[in-house]
Amino acid sequence: MSRYDDDDAHGGDADGGVAGPERTFAALPPARGRAFAQSWWGRAWLTALEATALDSGQLKAGRRLARAGAVGAVSVRPGRLTAVVRDRDGTAHRADVLVQELSGDQWDRFLAMAAGRAGHVAALLDREMPTHLVEDAELAGVDLLPGPGDLEPECGCGVWDHCGHTAALCYQVARLLDEDPFVLLLLRGRDERALLDELGTGHAVRAGQPGAAPEGVDAADAYA
Structure with a gap:
């Protein structure tokens, strides 16, 4: 992937x-x-990022970029994160991080497990991901959280493995995950509305209701 301006970032x-x-x-x-x-x-x-990256210097560069606000709008979709990250000199790079989506069978097992445990659904609606939800998913053969090697970087800056740009994107996404674990579930292949509908609780969350997570912004507006 090559360097490009923000106007070309979404398409x-x-x-x-x-x-x-x-x-x-x-x-x-x-x-x-x-x-x-x-x-x-x-x-x-x-931890998955830091156990994956081979160059600690690139992680430090990523932390500096993220702390400086150099990461632009973040696009989250099944299997992929994308953002424009600017170097200190203003050069823009498209950074992508790929995460394996869950298979249809894995989603079936996760949904069957979650549907039988109302506390898990309630926790997600409260924007929490309790350890026992992740543990129960693992017992069902589903790994929700990525492990070492599961965050695959793509960037046109010429650095092999995680560069400062993909690391900065991952650090920024950690802040998004703090606010809303549905970001992780979307990465794994299901958006919030579809997931809640499949669990039979789609009526419980509506835009504007107390406790609902902030809606994402329009992609074209954000990248502009």
Whole structure:
């Protein structure tokens, strides 16, 4: 992938296919003086990144970029994260991080498990991902959280493995995961509305109701 300007940042799937469900989050303010992840699942996400990257210098560069607010709007869709990340000199790079989607069979097992445990659904609606939900999913043969090697980087900057741009994207996404674990479930292949409908609780969440997560911004507006 090559460098490009923000105006070219959004136009469908990077591989030329038809885009699936997608949420786009406006750029977050600089994260100076705070940890990137407060939740245990956000920290687990960063552990997967830091156990994957081979160059600690690139991780440090990523943290500096993320703290400086250099990560633009973040697009989240099944299997892929995308953002424009700017170097200190203003050069823009498209950074992508790929995450394996769950298979249809894995989703069936997860849904069967979650449907039988009302507490799991209630926790998700409260924007929480309790450890016992992840543990029960693992017992059903479903890994929700990524492990070492599961965050695959793609960037046109010429650095092999995770570069500062893909690392910055991952650090920024940890902040999004803190606020809404449905971001992880979308990465794994199901958006919030579809997932709740399949669990039979779609009526419980409607835009504007107390406790509902903020809606993503319009992708074209965010990238502009």
